[in-house]
Amino acid sequence: MDSYSKILKNGLWENNQAFVALLGLCPLLAVSNTVINGLVLGLATTLTLVLSNTVVSLIRHQVGSEIRLPVFVLIIASIVTTIELIMNSYFYELYLILGIFIPLIVTNCSIIGRAEAFASKNPVGASFIDGFGMGLGFTAALVILGAMREVLGSGTLFANADLMFGDAAKDMVIYVISDYEGFLLAILPPGAFIGLGLLIALKNVIDKRLSKPASQSVSLSMDAKKA
Amino acid sequence: MSDSRSVLIKSGWVLGLFSFIGIGLVSLTYSVTHEKIAENERLFILKNLRELVPGTLHDNDLLADTLQIAQAKEFAGKHPVTIYRALKNKKLVAIIAAPTAPDGYNGSIKLLVAIKENGELIGVRAVSHHETPGLGDAIDTNKSDWIHAFNGRSLSNPPIRSWHVKKDGGDFDQFTGATVTPRAVVKAVLKTLQYYQANHSNLAKIDG
Ligand SMILES: Cc1cc2nc3c(=O)[nH]c(=O)nc-3n(C[C@H](O)[C@H](O)[C@H](O)COP(=O)(O)O)c2cc1C
Numbered sequence: 413m414d415s416y417s418k419i420l421k422n423g424l425w426e427n428n429q430a431f432v433a434l435l436g437l438c439p440l441l442a443v444s445n446t447v448i449n450g451l452v453l454g455l456a457t458t459l460t461l462v463l464s465n466t467v468v469s470l471i472r473h474q475v476g477s478e479i480r481l482p483v484f485v486l487i488i489a490s491i492v493t494t495i496e497l498i499m500n501s502y503f504y505e506l507y508l509i510l511g512i513f514i515p516l517i518v519t520n521c522s523i524i525g526r527a528e529a530f531a532s533k534n535p536v537g538a539s540f541i542d543g544f545g546m547g548l549g550f551t552a553a554l555v556i557l558g559a560m561r562e563v564l565g566s567g568t569l570f571a572n573a574d575l576m577f578g579d580a581a582k583d584m585v586i587y588v589i590s591d592y593e594g595f596l597l598a599i600l601p602p603g604a605f606i607g608l609g610l611l612i613a614l615k616n617v618i619d620k621r622l623s624k625p626a627s628q629s630v631s632l633s634m635d636a637k638k639a
Numbered sequence: 640m641s642d643s644r645s646v647l648i649k650s651g652w653v654l655g656l657f658s659f660i661g662i663g664l665v666s667l668t669y670s671v672t673h674e675k676i677a678e679n680e681r682l683f684i685l686k687n688l689r690e691l692v693p694g695t696l697h698d699n700d701l702l703a704d705t706l707q708i709a710q711a712k713e714f715a716g717k718h719p720v721t722i723y724r725a726l727k728n729k730k731l732v733a734i735i736a737a738p739t740a741p742d743g744y745n746g747s748i749k750l751l752v753a754i755k756e757n758g759e760l761i762g763v764r765a766v767s768h769h770e771t772p773g774l775g776d777a778i779d780t781n782k783s784d785w786i787h788a789f790n791g792r793s794l795s796n797p798p799i800r801s802w803h804v805k806k807d808g809g810d811f812d813q814f815t816g817a818t819v820t821p822r823a824v825v826k827a828v829l830k831t832l833q834y835y836q837a838n839h840s841n842l843a844k845i846d847g
Contacts (some may be wrong), residue, residue, distance in 0.1 A: 445772070484655050489663035491719045494668045501675040505684065566772075596773040 423545025430553035440579035441604035450558030460549025465543030468531040506575045565599035567592025691753035697725035731843040740827035744819040745769040752831040763789040775820035802829040
């Protein structure tokens with residue numbers, strides 16, 4: 413079945429939750445000030461998406477449409493609270509940095525969005541892949557935006573990696589620009605909006621480029637017919 | 640009629656079942672993690688305290704010997720202040736107070752203020768705050784050296800009238816484009832020193 417790869421591609425590119433669906437913008441804009449912050453929130457969101465999609469798909473025949481949404485909310489909230497407790501016990505310092513944004517994963521509309529639009533109508537395997545693809549797409553957006561803002565804003569990449577990977581990762585910090593004064597706008601919220609806008613524009617340009625050859629060949633064949 | 644009733648009752652059961660499973664999952668995780676979380680919080684506080692008062696200076700358990708000051712007039716804030724006492728041979732060598740500066744640019748700034756027995760500052764740290772990155776966050780030790788300017792200061796060094804930022808005619812630097820944050824910190828440190836001076840004999844009293 414090549415539909416799995418289609419589902420993955422849908423999550424990563426065609427229906428990317430951050431760049432196309434424009435969902436989950438609150439955590440996206442707030443947490444994307446460094447690569448590591450973005451990566452951690454992205455992975456936590458991906459885990460939530462995979463688990464919630466899988467569970468929702470498993471129970472899709474048992475739960476009537478009247479109580480579907482409250483049950484989804486219960487499932488998502490339980491999963492997120494569990495992830496929060498686990499992070500709090502094993503990645504305490506990261507937990508302190510991301511703070512409120514971990515519990516707020518509950519309110520990321522792309523999670524209930526995927527539960528409702530996909531997992532409640534599709535088999536478990538496909539729902540799992542959909543959660544994974546959507547999560548990775550969201551993570552990619554967070555990491556790319558985080559990298560842009562971190563380099564422009566503080567001149568570094570992978571700062572605080574040791575909080576995630578342990579002390580060995582202290583040397584992972586790359587000083588892209590040495591003796592950098594910092595560019596405040598990139599770190600502050602306006603930088604997040606501007607950065608996201610630029611990335612969406614870039615994606616649209618790429619999409620246009622990709623679709624051009626196809627449309628050209630179509631018009632060529634039309635010409636050929638006429639001739 | 641009875642049909643829609645049975646649907647309603649079934650829905651209630653299903654909803655109840657999922658609430659039950661959800662609560663079970665969260666409770667289970669909590670029971671597995673809560674000890675580790677409490678330990679994390681303890682170690683985190685201890686790490687911050689150790690930075691100011693190293694273990695060689697005292698022989699008691701800092702986290703066990705604490706006082707809670709609910710409403711000291713010197714602090715004037717609504718936040719209670721925790722005071723950790725460092726003792727050696729049952730004599731006070733230093734205290735670390737954890738006051739909150741209520742008037743940061745983006746809300747409260749939680750501080751640790753370590754004072755030697757003689758009223759001289761060992762040092763000050765900002766442990767949690769929401770000041771603007773790039774402006775107010777220069778109070779963090781990994782962003783600038785500013786907060787080390789308190790080391791060795793006391794109520795007579797500089798004299799009390801100079802316990803302000805330079806812009807207000809005092810002795811302490813402000814940051815470029817950010818005066819609110821340092822102003823709040825200087826004020827809170829001064830209040831802590833004054834509290835220590837006024838309550839020194841109480842704080843130095845060791846019972847048992
Ligand atoms: C978006 C923004 C964030 C700011 N964040 C801080 C801050 O965190 N700390 C601070 O002291 N000043 C901050 N300022 C600057 C203050 O508004 C103020 O101009 C500066 O502290 C000088 O205060 P003064 O005129 O009372 O000396 C910020 C200003 C803006 C526009």
